[in-house]
Amino acid sequence: MIELRMRRGVHPPEGKLSASSPIQEFPLPRQVIIPFSQHAGKPATPLVKKRQKVKTGEKIGEASGFISAPVHSSVTGTIKALETVLLPNGSSALAAIISVEGEDDWAEPTWPVKELSELTPDDLRKIAKEAGIVGLGGAVFPTSVKISPPKEYPIDSVIVNGAECEPYLTSDHRLMLEHTEEIFQAAQLLKMTVGAKRGYIAIEDNKRDAAEAFEKLAKGMPDWEVVLLKTRYPQGAEKSLIKVILGREVPVGGLPFHVGALVQNVGTLYAIYEAAANGIPLIKRVVTVTGEGVEKPSNFMTRIGTSAKELLTAAGAPLDEAAKIIFGGPMMGMAVKSPDIPVLKSTSGILVLTSAKKRKVFPCLYCGKCVYACPLKITTTRLVKYIQAGMWDQAKAFGLFNCMECGVCSYVCPANIPLVHWIRYGKFMVRMMEAKS
Amino acid sequence: MNTAIISLVIMGAVALVFGIIIALAYSKFKVEVDPRVEEIFEILPGVNCGACGYPGCQNYAEAVASGAAPPNKCTVGGPEVAAKVAAIMGLEAGEVERKVAKVLCIGDREKSVWTADYDGPQTCAAAHVAGGAGKACSYGCLGFGDCVEACPFDAIHMNDKGIPVVDEEKCTGCGLCAEACPRDIIVIEPIEKRTYVFCRSHDTPKRSREVCSVSCIACGICVRLAPEGLKMEDNLAVVIDPEKVTDQAIAKCPTKVLFRMEP
Numbered sequence: 001m002i003e004l005r006m007r008r009g010v011h012p013p014e015g016k017l018s019a020s021s022p023i024q025e026f027p028l029p030r031q032v033i034i035p036f037s038q039h040a041g042k043p044a045t046p047l048v049k050k051r052q053k054v055k056t057g058e059k060i061g062e063a064s065g066f067i068s069a070p071v072h073s074s075v076t077g078t079i080k081a082l083e084t085v086l087l088p089n090g091s092s093a094l095a096a097i098i099s100v101e102g103e104d105d106w107a108e109p110t111w112p113v114k115e116l117s118e119l120t121p122d123d124l125r126k127i128a129k130e131a132g133i134v135g136l137g138g139a140v141f142p143t144s145v146k147i148s149p150p151k152e153y154p155i156d157s158v159i160v161n162g163a164e165c166e167p168y169l170t171s172d173h174r175l176m177l178e179h180t181e182e183i184f185q186a187a188q189l190l191k192m193t194v195g196a197k198r199g200y201i202a203i204e205d206n207k208r209d210a211a212e213a214f215e216k217l218a219k220g221m222p223d224w225e226v227v228l229l230k231t232r233y234p235q236g237a238e239k240s241l242i243k244v245i246l247g248r249e250v251p252v253g254g255l256p257f258h259v260g261a262l263v264q265n266v267g268t269l270y271a272i273y274e275a276a277a278n279g280i281p282l283i284k285r286v287v288t289v290t291g292e293g294v295e296k297p298s299n300f301m302t303r304i305g306t307s308a309k310e311l312l313t314a315a316g317a318p319l320d321e322a323a324k325i326i327f328g329g330p331m332m333g334m335a336v337k338s339p340d341i342p343v344l345k346s347t348s349g350i351l352v353l354t355s356a357k358k359r360k361v362f363p364c365l366y367c368g369k370c371v372y373a374c375p376l377k378i379t380t381t382r383l384v385k386y387i388q389a390g391m392w393d394q395a396k397a398f399g400l401f402n403c404m405e406c407g408v409c410s411y412v413c414p415a416n417i418p419l420v421h422w423i424r425y426g427k428f429m430v431r432m433m434e435a436k437s
Numbered sequence: 438m439n440t441a442i443i444s445l446v447i448m449g450a451v452a453l454v455f456g457i458i459i460a461l462a463y464s465k466f467k468v469e470v471d472p473r474v475e476e477i478f479e480i481l482p483g484v485n486c487g488a489c490g491y492p493g494c495q496n497y498a499e500a501v502a503s504g505a506a507p508p509n510k511c512t513v514g515g516p517e518v519a520a521k522v523a524a525i526m527g528l529e530a531g532e533v534e535r536k537v538a539k540v541l542c543i544g545d546r547e548k549s550v551w552t553a554d555y556d557g558p559q560t561c562a563a564a565h566v567a568g569g570a571g572k573a574c575s576y577g578c579l580g581f582g583d584c585v586e587a588c589p590f591d592a593i594h595m596n597d598k599g600i601p602v603v604d605e606e607k608c609t610g611c612g613l614c615a616e617a618c619p620r621d622i623i624v625i626e627p628i629e630k631r632t633y634v635f636c637r638s639h640d641t642p643k644r645s646r647e648v649c650s651v652s653c654i655a656c657g658i659c660v661r662l663a664p665e666g667l668k669m670e671d672n673l674a675v676v677i678d679p680e681k682v683t684d685q686a687i688a689k690c691p692t693k694v695l696f697r698m699e700p
Contacts, residue, residue, distance in 0.1 A: 083641055083643060083644065084640050084641050084644045086573075089568055090553075090567065090568015090569055090575075091568060091569075091575060092575050092640070092644070334568070335553075336553075337552045337553035337571065338552060358556060418557050418558065421557045421558060421563060421566075421567060422558060422563070424563075424566045424567075425558060425560070425562055425563040425566055427566075428562055428565065428566045428619070429562055432562070432619060433616075436616055
C-alpha cells in the first residue's frame, strides 16, 4: 500500500453518517419512472409502447449513437405511460412510467453470459454497451466508449476509483466492503480489456477498512497496487486522481486516454460484474440516504426509477422538517424542491438537511482563496469577473471550459459568491452565442 | 537666445522633413475609398445593432456602396433611410418590411407554476442553467429581463407579472432581444402579422396543463378548424398562415393561447 495526497482542494467536514449501515435491498416499489436520458450523450430511443408488458432487465430504450447508452426496465410490469418528467437537475425528459406487477420475471440478457475467465475484450465491450453501463461516479459517461479508446493511445494504467471524496456519501464505501471480490474481478477484466500493465485501487484514508480489504486480495499480485489517499475534495475526480497517482496532467479538453489512463468508479465495476457474471443490466444501484434530517442514515440497493420519496420515508425523514433535499453529495449535488423525483443511474445519494442558510452575497474581496483551492489552477477571481462583464473571449482564455464545476471555489469563498453558478452561466452563454451565430 | 534659435531651426527642419515624407507616403499609398461609403454611413442610424446582417453600420455602408447589399436592409432607419441610401446609390429603395419583436409566452408569475426559490445571479441565462429558477415549464419566460438589458432602443419592458412587453413604436426589429433570450421565446416578424400561438412549450399535453394555465396543450382543435392556417409540430400548434386562421379556431382554443394581438 502506498500513501499519497492531493495538493489544493479542500477538506470539508466528512459527515459520513451512514458509513456503518450495511447495504439493504430496497423492496420493490409499486411504480418506477425510468427516463430515457440518464447518461451523458444522446437520449435513448424508446422501444416500448403504452400498455406493453415488460420484464425485469428488458431493454426499453436503445442507444441512439456512439455516445449514448440503452435503458432497461428495472421491474416486471406494464408501461403505464410515456411522459415528460422532471429530473433532479431541473430539466425534464421523456420517461417510461411502469407499474409493477408481482415479483421479478427476468428477461434474457442480450449478451452471452460466460465464465469470467473466458471473456475477451470484445465481449466486455459488448457487455458494457448492451447492459447500459455508465460511469456511476456521477458523470454517467457511457463505459463502452471509455473502454474503447483509439488505437494510437495505448492505456498503461487502470485506476479503480474508490475515493468517494464527496462528504456524506457512503455508497461506494459500503460496496467496497461488502463486494470487494466482485469489484476486484471486474477491475481485472477491465485491465485485460484495455491491455494495461498496471492497476491501482485508490481509496481515501477515511475508508481504511476498505483499503485493507483490497490489500488482502491484491497481495501477491505485483501489477496491482492499493493507494491510500489523504482525504481531500475533489480528489475522486478523474483528472485529480490521475494527477495524484500517475503524476500526469490530462490536457485541456482531453480525456484520460490521452495520458494512457483509465479511471472507473467502484460502483461501475460492480455493475460490470453483475452484467458479466449474472447477466443483470444496470437496473439497480446503491443510494445513500443521509443527512441531519434523516433518522436512520442508510444505504439502499435500489431499483432505478424508484421515487426518492419512498427512500426518504424508509430512512425516516420527516419531509416537512427538511430545509433542503439534495440529489448527490453536498458539493456537486442538485437541490430539489420536491422529492417526487426518480432515482437515476447518476443518483449516488439523497441528502436531507435540516438547516439551509440563505447567505448574503458580498463583493469579491480578492482574497484569492478560490484560486489557491482550485484543483485545476484556474484564476477564478478573474474568470468570474470576465463572465460578469460579458467578456467571453477573455473568459475562455482564462480557462472557462477547463472548469469541472467541483464547487471548491464557492465552498471557500468568504464573500459567498456563487462562483460555480457564474461559471456554468458563462459556459452556457458562450455555447448559446456560438450556436446562434 | 542662441540656443533657442538653434533648437527652433533644428526642430523646424525635422518637422519639415517628416512632413514631406508623410505627404509623399500619403500620395503614394493612398487607399481609394468610395466617397459614398462615408455618405451612407452618415445617414445610417449608427446603433450598430446588426439587424441588417452586418456587424455594424460601417460594414453595411461598405456593403451597400460595393453593391453587395440592397439599400433597404436597415430596419432601424426604416423607409426614410432606405430612400436616402437608394438616392445616393441611384437605385430604387424597394419595400422596407417593418419587423418587430414578439414575445411568444404569456405564462406570467400568476398563470404558471413555480416550484422552487432561486437566489442565484439574477439573469435569465443563469436561471436557465440552474434548471429554470423553479419555473416548472422548461420552455417559458423566466422574467429576469435579459431581453430588456439587450435592447438598445428601450423598446422592451417587463410588466409587473414578469413577462416582457414590446413597445412597437420604438422597436426596430434588430433582434438583439431574441438573441439574448436563452429560451428562444422572442421572434422577429413583420408587424402586420398579429396572430400567433403564444406558447413555445413542446411538453406533453398532460405536463403542459400541469405547469401553466396558458400553454398549448396540443389538443389540435385549432388545426382541425383551420387546417390551412395552423399545423401541429411536436406537441405545439404553430401558425403558418395568419390569414387562414379563422375566428372560430381562435374562439375554440381551450387555453386561449391562440389569439390576435391588439394593434
